[in-house]
Amino acid sequence: METLMSIIVGILFAIGMYLILSKSLLRIILGTSVIAHGSHLLIITMGGLKTGGPALLGKHFTTFVDPIPQALILTSIVINFAITAFLLVLAYRSYQVVGTENMERLRGNDNE
Amino acid sequence: MNNFVVLPLLIPLLAGLFMIIFRKNTILQRWLSVISFVLTTLVALYLLRQVFNQGIQIVNLGGWQAPFGIVFVVDMLSALLLVTTGIVSTLCVLYAFNSIGKEREGFYFYPLLQFLIVGVNGSFLTGDIFNLFVCFEVMLLSSYVLLSLGGTKLQLKETIKYVLINTLSSTLFVVAIAYLYAVVGTLNMAHLSVRVAEAGQTGFLTVVAIFFLIVFSLKAALFLYFWLPGAYSAPPPVIAAIFGALLTKVGIYALFRMFTLIFYHQPEITHILLGILAALTMVLGGLGAIAQKDIRYILSYNVIIGVGFIISGLAIFTPKAVIGAVYYLIHDMAMKALLFLLGGAIMTIVGSGKLKEMGGLIRNHPLLGWMFLIATLSLAGIPPLSGFVGKVLIIEEGLAKGGTNASFYWLAALGLFSSFLVLYSLLKIFINGFWGETLLSEDMEKGSTKGLLLPCALLVAIGIFLGVGAEWIYPYIEQAATSMLNPNIYIEAVLGEVI
Numbered sequence: 036m037e038t039l040m041s042i043i044v045g046i047l048f049a050i051g052m053y054l055i056l057s058k059s060l061l062r063i064i065l066g067t068s069v070i071a072h073g074s075h076l077l078i079i080t081m082g083g084l085k086t087g088g089p090a091l092l093g094k095h096f097t098t099f100v101d102p103i104p105q106a107l108i109l110t111s112i113v114i115n116f117a118i119t120a121f122l123l124v125l126a127y128r129s130y131q132v133v134g135t136e137n138m139e140r141l142r143g144n145d146n147e
Numbered sequence: 148m149n150n151f152v153v154l155p156l157l158i159p160l161l162a163g164l165f166m167i168i169f170r171k172n173t174i175l176q177r178w179l180s181v182i183s184f185v186l187t188t189l190v191a192l193y194l195l196r197q198v199f200n201q202g203i204q205i206v207n208l209g210g211w212q213a214p215f216g217i218v219f220v221v222d223m224l225s226a227l228l229l230v231t232t233g234i235v236s237t238l239c240v241l242y243a244f245n246s247i248g249k250e251r252e253g254f255y256f257y258p259l260l261q262f263l264i265v266g267v268n269g270s271f272l273t274g275d276i277f278n279l280f281v282c283f284e285v286m287l288l289s290s291y292v293l294l295s296l297g298g299t300k301l302q303l304k305e306t307i308k309y310v311l312i313n314t315l316s317s318t319l320f321v322v323a324i325a326y327l328y329a330v331v332g333t334l335n336m337a338h339l340s341v342r343v344a345e346a347g348q349t350g351f352l353t354v355v356a357i358f359f360l361i362v363f364s365l366k367a368a369l370f371l372y373f374w375l376p377g378a379y380s381a382p383p384p385v386i387a388a389i390f391g392a393l394l395t396k397v398g399i400y401a402l403f404r405m406f407t408l409i410f411y412h413q414p415e416i417t418h419i420l421l422g423i424l425a426a427l428t429m430v431l432g433g434l435g436a437i438a439q440k441d442i443r444y445i446l447s448y449n450v451i452i453g454v455g456f457i458i459s460g461l462a463i464f465t466p467k468a469v470i471g472a473v474y475y476l477i478h479d480m481a482m483k484a485l486l487f488l489l490g491g492a493i494m495t496i497v498g499s500g501k502l503k504e505m506g507g508l509i510r511n512h513p514l515l516g517w518m519f520l521i522a523t524l525s526l527a528g529i530p531p532l533s534g535f536v537g538k539v540l541i542i543e544e545g546l547a548k549g550g551t552n553a554s555f556y557w558l559a560a561l562g563l564f565s566s567f568l569v570l571y572s573l574l575k576i577f578i579n580g581f582w583g584e585t586l587l588s589e590d591m592e593k594g595s596t597k598g599l600l601l602p603c604a605l606l607v608a609i610g611i612f613l614g615v616g617a618e619w620i621y622p623y624i625e626q627a628a629t630s631m632l633n634p635n636i637y638i639e640a641v642l643g644e645v646i
Binding site: 055 | 317324
């Protein structure tokens with residue numbers, strides 16, 4: 036199971052990287068989001084995958100899942116959600132002001 | 148347990164939340180900002196005294212014991228940085244009163260500044276590596292908004308790049324934490340240090356360490372600085388001053404923590420790598436600084452040189468070199484803020500940052516000119532100003548360690564060479580801006596420096612104090628270095644009751 040998850044994480048990172056390297060700003064934002072999801076899956080995989088156990092310690096459970104990675108993911112997802120929302124608004128605003136979402140035309144500054 | 152420890156985070160947080168309610172009331176926001184930052188500074192000074200007399204102070208949040216709950220820890224390094232942050236942020240907010248403008252004040256500039264300081268102070272305080280990530284994000288999210296606040300074309304362009312590179316590095320941070328957790332099964336920094344020491348820093352852990360090195364290098368602009376000059380030159384000077392003085396320094400603090408507390412077992416790999424990156428940063432940052440013709444870019448590149456020099460002290464990794472690095476870190480926070488504020492004052496007068504559009508400012512603005520010269524000399528390391536002590540200690544130790552490994556000669560030589568580049572690049576501003584024919588008569592000036600010079604003068608005073616009063620500050624910095632080089636002191640303070 037861990038092997039399968041590792042491969043999925045790798046695929047998500049590859050897709051995210053491909054999207055980040057494209058020229059459209061919207062695709063880049065989606066790319067960062069996909070990579071972030073890959074990292075969330077990675078955390079849960081690194082905590083160890085066990086089926087059938089709750090994330091609690093109790094006397095009548097024989098197996099249990101480490102709760103810390105789940106707490107980490109929750110935090111990380113919330114942060115990623117906020118940043119993606121901010122990025123989308125920023126992209127929309129800059130599209131209005133600059134008039135393009137092509138990264139080629141967003142490079143450089145008035146100084147050059 | 149010491150509940151004061153949490154206050155440097157709590158005060159700005161509450162002040163910021165309170166200010167949001169009164170968006171229109173600028174006067175209230177100004178007063179509250181100053182009160183909040185002054186209070187934070189006072190608490191930090193109190194903590195500094197306490198740490199000096201009684202050792203490291205901790206607080207277990209929610210009453211959960213150390214490796215299970217989140218702890219906030221103040222050791223000497225954190226306390227010194229908290230005090231410096233408090234002073235710098237107070238003076239920057241005073242400067243902002245007369246420079247930031249009505250529009251930005253009306254759109255949450257002051258609350259955002261408070262939240263930025265929440266993140267910065269939180270990063271200095273926390274003793275938990277995931278919590279460090281969270282505090283980093285609090286700081287970065289505020290900085291994203293501050294950078295884009297105002298919405299000019301240049302700002303929006305640069306913010307997009309800044310946000311993207313930081314989002315990516317934050318994701319890498321999470322990945323690195325996941326790997327570390329998988330290997331050692333803990334997130335508390337003191338506990339991490341114990342576990343890594345027990346397991347021995349094997350190949351896999353060293354790879355994780357280098358992962359962290361990449362992440363923090365991106366945040367601290369150590370070699371991976373390509374995003375910095377653009378991003379730091381886009382916002383108004385006071386925001387750039389806060390960024391230049393505080394944001395990269397948080398990355399440096401994280402590097403200090405990681406490579407003195409946790410991953411200190413294989414200096415022949417990790418610290419040599421740090422040294423190489425530091426040397427490259429100094430050279431490339433220096434070349435960038437002398438090539439530019441715009442004040443904002445010259446100052447941004449100077450931030451990069453400073454980062455390289457501080458990290459070279461960490462790379463040499465002897466007690467005196469670490470003392471030098473901490474000393475230079477504090478000096479750099481104060482002086483970079485000063486430099487950006489003075490640059491801002493010049494740009495207010497001239498109306499642009501281009502060197503060829505200014506000249507002869509010293510005739511009408513002698514005080515500004517002399518303060519700029521003092522800042523320049525201080526950053527170049529001329530005694531008795533503040534940059535001297537740090538430079539002397541780091542270069543001396545680099546030369547001493549050169550006896551065992553010749554590559555440290557190179558590091559020390561490049562450190563000296565970078566001082567010349569700093570001096571040249573800043574004197575270029577001084578000569579172009581203040582000498583020569585006066586291009587602008589007093590009524591042609593674009594803006595007035597009313598109220599801008601007082602915070603600068605106070606920062607100059609701090610710079611002179613750091614240099615002249617070095618003897619008086621030395622015991623504090625020595626204690627910081629001692630606790631950094633003996634992780635057991637930190638571990639015992641945090642986990643003392645458990646182990």
